[in-house]
Amino acid sequence: MTPEDRFPGPEQPHSGPRHQPDLDVLPYGSYYEPAEPPAGYGYDETHSGFGGAHYLEQHWPGATHQPVAAHPGDGHDEPASAVPAAAHEDPPTIELGPPLAEQQVHFPYPQPEPGEAPGPLYVIGDVHGYLDELRTALQQHGLIDAEGHWSAGRSRVWFLGDFTDRGPDGIGVIDLVMQLAAEAAAAGGYCRALMGNHELLFLGASRYGDEPVQSTAGTASFLAAWRLNGGQQHDLDRLEPHHVSWLSRLPAMALEDGHLLLHSDTTAYLEYGESIAAVNDAVHDLLADEGADEWWDCFRRFTKRFAFRGDSGPAAVHELLSAYGGYRVVHGHSPIPYLTGAVHNDDGAPPHVPGPYIYAEELAIAMDGGVTMEGRLLVARLPLN
Template identity: 45%
Template sequence: MTVDQTPLFVVADVHGHRAELRDALHGAGLTDADGRWSGADARLWLLGDYVDRGPDGIGVIDDVRRLAGQAASAGGEVQALLGNHEVQLLAAHLLGTTTVPGWPQQDGFRGAWARFGGREDDLRRLGDEHISWIVSRPAMAVVDGYLLVHSDTTRYREFGDSVAAVNAGIAAALTSRDAAGWLAFCQLISDRGAFRDSEPASPDDAVATMLDTYGGEVLVHGHSTLTKHFGVAPGDVREALRYADGRVLAIDGGVYEGGRVLLTRLDEPRPSAAT
C-alpha cells in the first residue's frame, strides 16, 4: 500500500451557500481571490448536498465542476459524492407530482422535495449538464484510510458489499423511472443516526460493520448537522466532531441553520485503500 502525502480536505452540505463555500476554500488556500484553484496538488472531496435550502445550489454545482477541471490541470483533485438532496431534486424533476399508493404526500415528489428545502430556482435552472453530473457521482469512496459517505447510515449495504458495488447499484437506481422505487431510494439515502450509539465491543456495531465491509479506519460523513443533530450551538461550530470512540467524523457544520461551511483537513497520512 502507498501513502499519499498530499493535503486532503473534505466538506459537506453546502446547500446552495455559494459565497460561504468560496470563502472557506479561499481561507484554506485552495482558491485565489477570484475563486480559481490555487491548491496545487491538494485533494478536495465534497460529500454531497450541493442544492436546496440555500440561495444558489446550481451555482455551487457549477463552481465544483469548474474547480475540478482547474485542479486536475494543476496536479490536484476535486471529487464530489452524491447527497440525498441531489436525489430528491432529480425525483422532483423527473417525477413531478407523481404519487405512490400508500404515500401520504398528495403533491408527490415535487411536494416532498419542496418540504425538505427545495428551491424553485434550483429546479428551474437544472440543465442537462447538471443532471449528467449528478447521475455520475459516486456514493462512497475510500481515500487514505477514510471511508467517505454522505449519510450517517448503514443502508448503503443494501446496494452491495464493496465500494464498487454500492456505486454501481446507486448509479442504476438513478436511471429508473419507477415511482415506488424512487420513493424507497429517497428514503434509504436520507436515513441517518446509525453511528451515535455504536460501541466497539458490541457484536452488531454499526461503525465496525461499515469499515469492515468497505474499508478504511475512520468513517467521514455529512448529512446530520452539528447544530441540530449533535447539539452544537451555531456560533460554536468551529471544527468537525469525532465520535463513536473516534472512529467517525461528522463534518456538516449546519450552514443553513446558522452554522458554517466546515472545510476540514484530514491531516494524518493514512494508507490508501483500493475502491
C-alpha cells in the same frame, strides 16, 4: 489549542435567510435512523454520552490505524437514538428517474510521478446552496484564489454531497464544483463529490414532479418533498441537462487514505452492495433504469441518519468499515448541533460549531457544520490529528 485557533475566521458571510426545518422532513415528522431511544439516552446528556464524542481540537489518533473488523455476535441491526416513535415514516420525496442521455465527460486524473506523494486530502461538508460561504471557506483554506479558481495544485478535494436546497444558489454551487473539477485535474489534483440525499431529491423533483409515489407514510411526490425540504424554484428553473448528467453519475461512497467517505450517517449503504464499487454501480443502475418507486426508496434509505450516535453507534461504524475498508467514517448529512444536542442556545444565539465533530469512539467524523442553521460550512484537511 482552541477550536478557533484550529479553524480560524474570517467570519463567514450571511448570504440569505436560513430555511427551517434543518433536518429532512417526512410527511409527519423528521426522518431518523432508529425507532426507539435506549433508556437514559437523550439530548439532555453531556457530550460524553455520545460515544465519547469531542470536537476536532481534542486528541485524535494518527493515521497508523489498520482497518477494523466488525464486532462478531453483537447482533447489531440498526442503532438506537433519542427520537420520536413517528420516525418510522418515509420522507416525502419522489423517485429520481433515469438521467438524460448525455455523453459522459471524463476529466483526466493524473497520478503522482514515481516517488511523488499524493497531494493533501480535504473534505467539505454540506453546502446547501450557500455559495458565498463556500467561496469564503475554500479561499480561507487556500483551495481557490480571489477570483474563485483552483489554487491548490495536487490537492485532493471531496465534497460530501448536498449542494442544493435551503440556500440561495444551489446551481451556482454545482457550477463552481464542476469548474473546480476541471481546473484541479489540469493542475494534477482532483475535486470530486459524493451524491447526497438532496441530489436524489433535486433530480427527482426535476424528473418526476408531482407524479405520486407510494411510501409507508402514504402517497407522496418528489416535488412536494423537495419543496418541503427547502427546494428553491430558481434552482429548478436553472437546472440544465449537463447538471443532470453530472449529478446522476456522482458516487455514493469512496475510500481515501483509510477514510470511508459517505454523505449519510446510516448503515443503508450495506443494502446496495458488499463493496464500494458494487454500491456505486447499484445506485447508478437504479437511477438509469428503475422507476419512481425504486428511486423513492433509495432516497428514503439515504435520508436516514444518526446510525453512529449512542451506545450502538460504534458497532454500526465497525459494520461499514468491515464491509468497505478504512479505519474511520467521514460523513455529512446530520448537522453537528443535532448530533451534540446543542441546537438551541438559551440566549437565542446560533449554535456554536468550532469544527468537525469526532464521535462513536473516535471512529466517525461529522462534517455538516449546520450552515443552514447559522452554523458553519466546514472544510477540513484529513487526517485529523
